[in-house]
Amino acid sequence: MSVLVDTIVMLGMLVVVPAGLRLTGAPELDRIRRLWPLFAAPGAVSLWLPRGSPATALAACYALGAALLALHAPPRLLRTVRSTTTHRAAPAEIALLTALVTPSVAALALVAERSGHTLFGFGLGILALTVPHFHFAGFAAALVSGLVCRVTDSPGGRFAALSVPLGTLLVLAGYFIGDWAELAGAVVLTAGMWTVALLTWRTIRGRGRDRVTRLLFGTSAAVLVVTMVLALSWALGEATGLPHPTLTWMAATHGLGNALGFALCSVLAWQRLRNGAGSTRTAPTRTVPFLTDPLPTDHGGRTS
Template sequence: MSVLVGLIVMLGMLVVVPMGLRLTGAPELDRMRRLWPLFAVPGAVALWLPRGGPAAVLAACYALGAVLLALHAPPRLLRNLAASRASAVAPTEIALLTALVTPAIAAVALVAERSGHTLFGFGLGILALTVPHFHFAGFAAALVSGLVCRIADSAAGRFAALSVPLGTLLVLIGYFIGDRAELAGAVVLTAGMWTVALLTWRSIRGGQRDRITRLLLATSSAVLVVTMVLALSWALGEASGLPHPTLTWMAATHGLGNALGFALCSVLAWRRLRNHTDHEGRTA
């Protein structure tokens, strides 16, 4: 695993996921959020050890935490189905459920990569890039799309909250059945992320937001436009054979941009929005 990819994954493990769990507002996740460093710190250490037994064991510690997080999804889904008394689940909830599950996918890839073994026929290089992908295009993207839908409860907001999880799922399926399916997933995911960017810029960034919050939201919106173009160009190139960026270049541009410009700026902005809302509630 390269130094750049390792740093990006550390950001996801140690910062984006625990901050994101707080943003969900789900009381049942509070304990998981407090315990998260017990799993994330060993996982982060594993990134810098040579491939082998010790690195795999530490990665397995992180996988345990990610699986425990994913296990919150089924009972939450059942509660929502019972509350709605229907077979439908709100788009915001679908986005949140996706966010709860995707770190486990990343963790499984991490254990395989750190142990030095291929998984389902995927080489170590692809596994190494799968880890940040499902932290940021999985957890962060799904979480933010759900948060956006909560505020911008419109057709566009619901589209974003549904298309981001669907695109993530299609990309995962594309890993197994072919580049064209992965391209379809990239198209759906891009459409959802561009909708998130548009709604963030038009509906959430304005109002009585302070300057720093507006800057963070504006940065996350602008970065998404560029990084998802790169994602489309790579997926199109893989499916059609047209020239496209290399994986190394994608990690340095698309990956770094999504990690810092989108995910980190988004969770920081939404934390400020949440703190402002909590302060107003206590004042009232």
């Protein structure tokens, strides 16, 4: 399982996070995105070294980058609180704030695991699985839910953009409170992710002009349905004692599916849409609203 998990984590560090940061369209994140390989490369190398000081030092480099990314969240939150913009933009912003913070949770677990020390009483195996979880169920899921919210501008989109961060927070709290709290988090997170899948399939996928873009969106939506069923079955089994998949099986199915089928396909599809390659419109760039764009208005100046 270790090789598979480490490979999934590398994908999150080196591909999904920087690609996701580009999708936000936030100018203040451009610098950290350009510097990201300087943090992600040492973090990726640390995965393949034996536990000890060298691996810990390299993991700490990644933690520094994740911390710098998280530091962008408080000023954005302050601007959101002070903003007079319609409250309909708030769910997407909450999703983005969640995406900015979750890699630091993964990085903290990585440093502890690479050093060979438990953290808050959690063993090394749980810490190792926490790293990919907060890259994909944390960063990627929150980012994509925010993008879906901005593009659809619907109650379903706002529900997804709020429930995915809430579910992620509840899952994290469940680590400390107990299995039933983690199950509650899994239920909320699944509801949000299934909403993302539904909106992606019904609304976002149709924006793709070319077959590749539509296939990427369709794959990400279909994979979410299956992987979140697995997440629910595991959380339910942990809470009730009912038979459920093992962690090894979850890594090979739920983890790999979310990494490749959902996160990677999603960021590639959204990037194509952002660049105009997969858009139904003729404009070459910025064909859909992204997380930093104002909500569209009608001719009377009201929010549409």
